[in-house]
Amino acid sequence: MRFLCIFTALLSISILPPRATQAGDALTLNGAGATFPYPLYSKWFSEYRKIDPSVEINYQSIGSGGGIRQLLENTIDFGASDSPMKDEQLAKAKTPLFHFPMVMGAVVLTYNLPGVHQPIKLSPELLADLFLGKIFYWNDPKIVALNPEITLPDVPVMIVHRSDGSGTTSIFTDYLAKVSPEWKSRVGSGTAVKWPLGIGGKGNEGVTGFVKNSPGALGYIELLYAEKNNLQVAHLKNAAGVFVKPEAKSITAAASGFLREMPKDFRVSITNAPGSGAYPISAFTYLLVYRNLGDGKSVDAKTEKLKRFIAWALTEGQKLAASLYYAPLPESLSAKVRMQLKEIGSKELVK
Amino acid sequence: MRNRAANLGDRRFQRTLMALSGSVVSVLGLIAVYLVKLSWPAIREFGLPFFWSTDWDPVKDHFGAGAFIFGTVTSSFLALLIAVPLSISVALFLTELAPRKIAALVAFMVEMLAAIPSVVYGLWGIFFLAPLLRLHVQPFLSRHFGWVFLFQGPPYGIGMFAAALILAIMVTPTITAICREVFRAVPETQREAALGLGATKWETIQLAVVKSSWSGIFGASILGLGRALGETMAVTMLIGNRNEISASLFAPGQTMASVIANEYAEAESSTHIAALAYVGLALFIVSFVTNFIARRIVLRLQGGASR
Numbered sequence: 039m040r041f042l043c044i045f046t047a048l049l050s051i052s053i054l055p056p057r058a059t060q061a062g063d064a065l066t067l068n069g070a071g072a073t074f075p076y077p078l079y080s081k082w083f084s085e086y087r088k089i090d091p092s093v094e095i096n097y098q099s100i101g102s103g104g105g106i107r108q109l110l111e112n113t114i115d116f117g118a119s120d121s122p123m124k125d126e127q128l129a130k131a132k133t134p135l136f137h138f139p140m141v142m143g144a145v146v147l148t149y150n151l152p153g154v155h156q157p158i159k160l161s162p163e164l165l166a167d168l169f170l171g172k173i174f175y176w177n178d179p180k181i182v183a184l185n186p187e188i189t190l191p192d193v194p195v196m197i198v199h200r201s202d203g204s205g206t207t208s209i210f211t212d213y214l215a216k217v218s219p220e221w222k223s224r225v226g227s228g229t230a231v232k233w234p235l236g237i238g239g240k241g242n243e244g245v246t247g248f249v250k251n252s253p254g255a256l257g258y259i260e261l262l263y264a265e266k267n268n269l270q271v272a273h274l275k276n277a278a279g280v281f282v283k284p285e286a287k288s289i290t291a292a293a294s295g296f297l298r299e300m301p302k303d304f305r306v307s308i309t310n311a312p313g314s315g316a317y318p319i320s321a322f323t324y325l326l327v328y329r330n331l332g333d334g335k336s337v338d339a340k341t342e343k344l345k346r347f348i349a350w351a352l353t354e355g356q357k358l359a360a361s362l363y364y365a366p367l368p369e370s371l372s373a374k375v376r377m378q379l380k381e382i383g384s385k386e387l388v389k
Numbered sequence: 390m391r392n393r394a395a396n397l398g399d400r401r402f403q404r405t406l407m408a409l410s411g412s413v414v415s416v417l418g419l420i421a422v423y424l425v426k427l428s429w430p431a432i433r434e435f436g437l438p439f440f441w442s443t444d445w446d447p448v449k450d451h452f453g454a455g456a457f458i459f460g461t462v463t464s465s466f467l468a469l470l471i472a473v474p475l476s477i478s479v480a481l482f483l484t485e486l487a488p489r490k491i492a493a494l495v496a497f498m499v500e501m502l503a504a505i506p507s508v509v510y511g512l513w514g515i516f517f518l519a520p521l522l523r524l525h526v527q528p529f530l531s532r533h534f535g536w537v538f539l540f541q542g543p544p545y546g547i548g549m550f551a552a553a554l555i556l557a558i559m560v561t562p563t564i565t566a567i568c569r570e571v572f573r574a575v576p577e578t579q580r581e582a583a584l585g586l587g588a589t590k591w592e593t594i595q596l597a598v599v600k601s602s603w604s605g606i607f608g609a610s611i612l613g614l615g616r617a618l619g620e621t622m623a624v625t626m627l628i629g630n631r632n633e634i635s636a637s638l639f640a641p642g643q644t645m646a647s648v649i650a651n652e653y654a655e656a657e658s659s660t661h662i663a664a665l666a667y668v669g670l671a672l673f674i675v676s677f678v679t680n681f682i683a684r685r686i687v688l689r690l691q692g693g694a695s696r
Contacts, residue, residue, distance in 0.1 A: 104654050104655070106657075196543070196545065201643075201647075203652045203654060203655025226449065228657065229655040229657060230651075230655065230656070231448050232444075232446040232632070237629035238631060238641070238643075238651075239630070240630070244626060247515045251515070251523075251546070
């Protein structure tokens with residue numbers, strides 16, 4: 039029966055392939071985690087295979103939460119997540135774990151307003167009001183005040199959010215919680231939240247589908263999907279009070295704005311970044327790597343290979359990002375991240 | 390000698406089959422045990438109120454599956470409400486009225502519906518059915534029947550109504566196929582007797598065919614119900630995934646299967662994972678209970694028919 043299928047699926051998620059073994063003459067590295075960077079990662083892995091044929095990297099995009107769980111259970115060699123791990127998760131790691139910001143992305147607001155061809159402007163307060171269900175029609179005076187040059191139609195606002203737990207939701211709600219005290223106390227932030235209103239679409243493609251088909255809809259998706267589907271995206275007022283279009287330049291600027299406050303382990307949310315050019319709902323996506331994959335007494339081959347790959351991805355790999363609508367890290371940050379790479383594979387035993 | 394060897398073979402055969410059947414039964418048991426184990430933290434924390442509480446808040450780590458149980462049961466029964474009369478009509482047409490060639494063709498087409506993957510149903514639902522409902526069906530219903538609570542609220546297209554419709558389409562082939570077999574099993578003599586007594590075609594179908602087939606029709610519906618209760622993908626894509634109980638058919642809802650599919654991969658806290666497993670357990674129980682009740686009804690109907 040149908041319900042059996044679900045549970046066998048659940049079971050099979052927890053039985054991923056065992057820790058990497060030698061496959062043929064190439065060394066295999068197994069990774070799992072975030073779905074958001076998957077298109078870029080698979081591009082990276084196949085390009086890197088051409089450079090170093092002695093290593094093969096497998097990656098399963100099972101979601102950030104799943105990646106963290108698998109990593110902590112030592113079933114994979116590296117994890118990937120859109121949001122940094124929490125302290126209590128890090129405490130479960132057998133050896134120190136490092137966060138490597140690899141590339142950046144943004145969550146954008148897309149809408150379906152017949153007859154409106156210019157991008158609309160939204161402010162953080164307005165956005166929170168819309169998602170809290172305080173504004174019912176698109177021609178509400180508050181929206182009109184920000185967009186005097188646009189004739190907004192008299193259609194009801196239909197909020198579309200993600201129904202599946204998602205890093206995208208986590209980034210978006212993190213931003214709302216930062217800019218709206220009411221959102222923070224009423225809803226909070228996380229990969230899945232209790233939405234005050236709206237309908238849920240499964241995946242970026244589900245939200246995109248609903249927005250495309252429903253006049254009056256407003257939803258949030260990753261920039262990649264908006265670009266690929268030629269959707270209209272709103273310009274958002276950032277912390278400096280400037281309305282910014284989401285694009286590679288403004289996303290990279292968000293990381294630049296945070297450089298001075300960047301913690302040593304890079305675990306930071308860069309939403310609502312300072313700086314006049316920064317798009318406010320930007321985020322890193324991380325690779326999660328143990329200091330040592332082996333026993334820690336000697337540098338094992340796998341740790342070394344993984345280290346080399348990350349070094350490549352942070353330099354040559356960044357050039358591939360833009361073509362897939364990801365934003366590269368600012369050069370100054372990338373240098374800092376490469377410094378951290380020295381920690382990987384180091385011999386001292388901690389704990 | 391020979392006889393004994395044959396007996397030995399027989400015994401081995403019997404034992405093998407027994408072991409295989411036993412393994413299938415034990416899978417059921419293992420799933421139940423595993424589910425209880427996985428959901429134990431949530432069972433201890435939320436207890437029985439989990440089944441009717443509608444507060445599902447992953448941020449505050451507070452969970453209740455009331456809205457999902459309502460969504461699963463409502464969407465499945467609505468689907469049956471549409472699919473059963475439809476399937477009976479199709480099956481009657483195929484067995485009693487249609488010329489043989491047309492019957493074979495129509496039966497084949499109906500069975501093809503069962504071969505369509507559910508994600509394809511979901512896509513079709515999003516891009517064809519939902520806009521159709523939003524632009525034409527729902528405005529019509531709310532204009533003429535808007536005074537009924539079932540047809541109130543903004544027409545989103547997607548929602549409980551769309552999910553029930555897609556489920557109805559998905560379970561129709563199953564119910565039709567079994568109804569057809571049931572009607573075929575009605576002895577020809579029974580039809581001839583009715584005709585002989587001067588019954589019209591309509592009366593013959595009513596008296597000789599349908600009346601003696603109720604338990605079979607009911608059994609067919611239960612198999613359809615089983616599919617509808619657990620259907621995940623197409624429903625998730627169409628129901629709107631809103632954790633709320635709403636009286637209106639136009640409003641979005643959420644089912645047990647879809648909340649598991651939606652939230653499991655990215656669930657962060659261990660309570661959240663346990664709560665999702667608890668939802669799975671609830672689905673298991675709901676399916677079990679409905680199947681059990683249905684079986685009892687089928688048995689009673691059969692008892693009544695033989696008397």
